[in-house]
Amino acid sequence: MGGRPLPAGAAHARRDRGQSRGLDRGLDRRHAAGMSNPRCPICGRATSRLLISAPDYRMDDARRYPVWVCPHCGAGVTATAMWGEAQRRAAYAGDYEPHQGASRPARGWRGRLAATVRTGFGYPQLEALPLPKFLTRGLARVRGWTWMPPPPPPGRLLDVGCGSGAYGASLIRLGWQVEGVEPDAGAAARARQQGVRVQQTSVEQASLPEGAYDVITLWHALEHLDSPVAALRTLRGALREDGRLIVEVPNRAGWGARVLGAFWYHWDLPRHRVHFTPASLRLALDVAGFQVERLAHIPNPHGLAGGLAYRFGRPGLARHPMLLALGWLFGLTAALARRGDVIRAVASVKEAGAPRDG
Template sequence: MAEERSCASCGGSLTPKFPFVRDAQADDAYAVLVCADCGLGHTDPIPEDIPAAYGGVYYSEQRHGITGRIRAWLRARWVERHAGENVGRNARSIVDAGCGTGEFLREMEGRGWTVGGTELEHRARQLLGTTLDVRADLEQFAERAPIDVVSMWHSLEHTADPKTQVEAAFRLLRPGGRLVVAVPNHGGWEVKLFGRHAFQLDVPRHLYHFDCVSLERLLSDAGFTLEVVGYQELEYDVMCWLQSALNASVSPPNALFNWIIGRPLHGTRGQLVASLVLGGVLLLPAFVAALVSVLVHRGSVLKVVARKSAAVCEAAPGAPSGGGPSPGAPGHS
């Protein structure tokens, strides 16, 4: 339960939304609490040993094969289209917070960007090798500031203190620089329909659960202005719908996804076969649901570009900047 916890973004009070959400990788359960003011979801309790919650198998070579390279190409294209247009050809720099196994950074490097990344996860660092400049946190890139773009591809929801992380990105960026953030969309139809079974909750690895309003509040409080909002990412759209439907129907949770990315099998072989067969049946409906939800801006992913506003660039991070949705509606992509 909430006890004395308050919202990690705005300080508001927390109330239970899903009191019992199973951890798909262990025999544990957590609650998801939401902020009454900004709507940010909080996994509760926060595990005392966060690295242990990953079980040492969050990243694998199998997860980042050909699909990883396609995903990196799509992300790079999106960043250049929405966050790179104002960047000079000879001085394009990006730092990717939570760079995982580094495919995205290698793709950006191939496009002529100066790249750097942060990563805490031990297994990912092993896979990265030594060819990329990867450090423990954003603060360690201060000597390379100002940076043109900071990206956070599905890392902000894993961060123990998202406010501090966004403020660190603000300090690193040049005025007019862009912050690119992708997170699971807690405000989408997937969570509405499947509730505590929703694949994207992934407690306790996902410590926070953002919708568009709570993400914009976090970013605007740090001095950013939201420019672009997108709801589609190839790797997640159909998979989220498919695995959520399976989680609501058969045990153990995430069996199909874990099988695809090569994680150890939880449950029996019979349960895995049941997941695979039912998954085949549900593939087409999941595809349709994913397509429609993206079209009406209720997709399973939220990806945004936010600009470090020149008007507030001299203010201390966390200084009041209006909060809540900005009057100018951001464009959609």
Template structure:
């Protein structure tokens, strides 16, 4: 592992400590969260080397790469995922104005969303770093999922829509991923980026025990300001932003487990997170950023 001395997004050495937390899912190891005073992104430090990172995903408790368990959080995760696949499809078709186009799902996990889009008439390509998740997606949905290095080396576009559902926070170089994705959009194509939001009410409530820090799997942590600055550097324009209200309940339940609080208090936290977000989106637990290349702003 290596401690960070410079921001991995803007390169600034002007960093400040924010909090210390630990890996509540797999290792129990301690990590720090620091903030760049220039671009306001938050970062996990120290950073595991790529060949070390796999072991932090090797747990049945890590829902996106597993076939699922039967705990309350497992059940809620599966129910919410089922609800959201339909909502995401409607958002994509409404925002792009396309039905049955080409979709690239980066960080597809076990393939539920990609399979739903395929079944809705879309030509779907998928990317995921987890060998186990790729196998589940193949066995369960007959999806062929590329490892990231294959996608990064191939020109498999253009796509009408490219999705990063809770993916960008996991990658070592978010800026490179966005540039690469941007180059594979159609002229009117759009990107949809869903990430946790550290300015949310639930993040403020749980502090270092907020489950969406999810160290060290989450390397980069975003606020609306930090995301807009990253998009600007990637020549991308934010066109719309939506909250993910169900995430507030799910993340609060996981956070309550980390802090040994009861589930009822977590549900109240999720409720108040969404209630505050009704007045200001910065309070949403997670946000979806709908973006287009700046050159297509007139579209």
């Protein structure tokens, strides 16, 4: 459940500046004392190495949360001695950005550009710019080749972790029947106001009809789950045999995490429970009964700016125009090198008898 960074923990950032020198250097080992390494929720192996230890910068929480690494699949796992319902509510309390706001259709040149991108996915021209098809298709790929599925006949889409419903509302305007799953009561209410049919519960507890959905999306939701493989198995049963699953998560193996270390914005501790790499995301999907059709690295300008805001304890840096421009350049370069801050997979239901990867 991503969004633009709104860093809060300035005091902790100042105190922690000297502690991060990359993913494996400069870690204060005192924070590992007394902490047992958790098992990997993807492959079941015991994690073996402490990767980073950092506070909750977003909520200004001084407690430190360690992330351990699985030696088999490479996933990172957030370890917390106490992670019950009360702790979970506190972590998502206040102005947690993905739960706020409402969706408004883009206007003016932004609206025309958005309409032009949609034509690259096969949607009607609407108020699109008069560009040839090869350019609209190119714009669609740049914007994100799976940001929206192809036009429905009509189709049924489930958005898991739908937040306040911005994405669902945009698909409703394009003719989709959109349903959502969202555990936060306030966010679920805002999504309903935008026309999304929402079950206010976890994906594990949701009532999902078998084989009902043409498309299921998880936009920055899978990393918030303690048992991502179990959730994916549930969603596999709800997806049509010819349907598609679209998953987007942060990439802990990208350049952003390597450069910023414990200050990387997308650690988002303790809310992010599992920290994926391309290999561990592929494995999770494979174990759950999916086959990956394509995996892309997505540029994200906010990761660099947000991480530097944490690093220097200055929240305003997260929205500084120069840093956002630098973030775009860094993000595009990293994505082209397949080391982006964010990875996105499109998967289909694995055929019966198909071999498992790895």
